Structure formats: C-alpha cells, structure tokens
Amino acid sequence: MSFTRRSRWHDGNYILNYSPMTQFKELLKTLKSESVEFVVIGGVAANIHGVNYPTYDLDICYGRSQKNVERLVKALAPLHPTLRGAPKDLPFQFDVPTLKSGLNFTFDTDLGEIDILGEVGGVGFYEGVLAHAIDAELLGLRVLVLDIDALTKSKKHAGRKKDEPVILELEAIQELLKRKQARKA
Numbered sequence: 001m002s003f004t005r006r007s008r009w010h011d012g013n014y015i016l017n018y019s020p021m022t023q024f025k026e027l028l029k030t031l032k033s034e035s036v037e038f039v040v041i042g043g044v045a046a047n048i049h050g051v052n053y054p055t056y057d058l059d060i061c062y063g064r065s066q067k068n069v070e071r072l073v074k075a076l077a078p079l080h081p082t083l084r085g086a087p088k089d090l091p092f093q094f095d096v097p098t099l100k101s102g103l104n105f106t107f108d109t110d111l112g113e114i115d116i117l118g119e120v121g122g123v124g125f126y127e128g129v130l131a132h133a134i135d136a137e138l139l140g141l142r143v144l145v146l147d148i149d150a151l152t153k154s155k156k157h158a159g160r161k162k163d164e165p166v167i168l169e170l171e172a173i174q175e176l177l178k179r180k181q182a183r184k185a
Helices: 024-033 042-048 064-078 096-101 126-130 148-156 163-183
Strands: 006-008 012-017 038-041 058-061 104-109 112-117 133-139 141-146
Touching: 024 058, 024 112, 024 141, 038 042, 038 126, 038 133, 042 058, 042 133, 042 141, 042 148, 042 163, 058 064, 058 104, 058 126, 064 096, 064 104, 141 148, 148 163
Parallel strands: 038 141, 058 112
Antiparallel strands: 006 012, 038 058, 104 112, 133 141
C-alpha cells in the first residue's frame, strides 16, 4: 500500500509525494522484475528533483524495441491494464501488437495508474530520453530518472496549466543548483 508524504530534503534524499491509490514501489518492482527498459518521467521525476507537488500516477518512457515491448506486456498484463478514461465497454487488447501500433498510453491497473510513453514531448523517443537520464534511488530501488533540465523542457513543451507550478519549482531548484556549483568553483 502507498501513503502520502510531503516532499522534503532528508538525509540527502528527497521523499516523494505519494498517491494513496497508486502503489509506486510495486509498479516499479514489476517493471524491473521483467527487465523492462524505462526511464521515470513526469511527477515522480519532479518529486525526485525536489518538487513539492503531488503526483497520482507513475509516468515512464519505455524503449520501443520488440523485445522490450514484449517484456513490458509480460510485466503489466497480470495487473489487468485498462485504458484510463475510456468507456468500460470499449474493446481493448493489451498485447504486443497493440502497444507497437500505438505510442503513448494511459492505464489503470490493479496497482494504480501508469502512463507509458514511447516519446516525451520536447525530449524525444526513448533513446533521447535515455541520454538525459540519471541513476537514482526511488523507494529503495535503483531506477533511471529524467534529469531536471530535460524534465523542465518536457513540462514546458506540454503546455499544460497544471504543470505551471511544477515548472516554477523546477526552475527554482535549477537556479539553486547553479548557485551551489558556482560557490564550489
């Protein structure tokens, strides 16, 4: 079960704002158990960088190779993914051909909400996102996370009103990091 916490600096690590509905650690463990190639993006990535804004789903950018999509389907299929926001009677087959035919999907699963993106606006496809990924510890797991510069760029590119406070916090954190580096130099 997940819990809600405020984001704050603690022993050199950020503590995330968790949704009581989405079981982030279990979703991540599920992806990692099948060796899915992915980078954490979106709200969770923003929380890792220090943003104090709640997130309710796990957003990832995934590699689109045949093998990786097969691993992704193998990981998520037991969680009974359905299209979030779609009518319940809309036919949907969660399988490799469906994911290969699409690019970005938003799902409800038994462990909560997950958005899987083959392309991140302003950054690119998985390979471009991977080039801007950093290694981080998240809920006791090692994962790749979109770096703060690329994350800010992606949020600006999305142009959503709900991202405006996140962008302001990301930019403030970037400024603090620049000042900190300048003092070290």
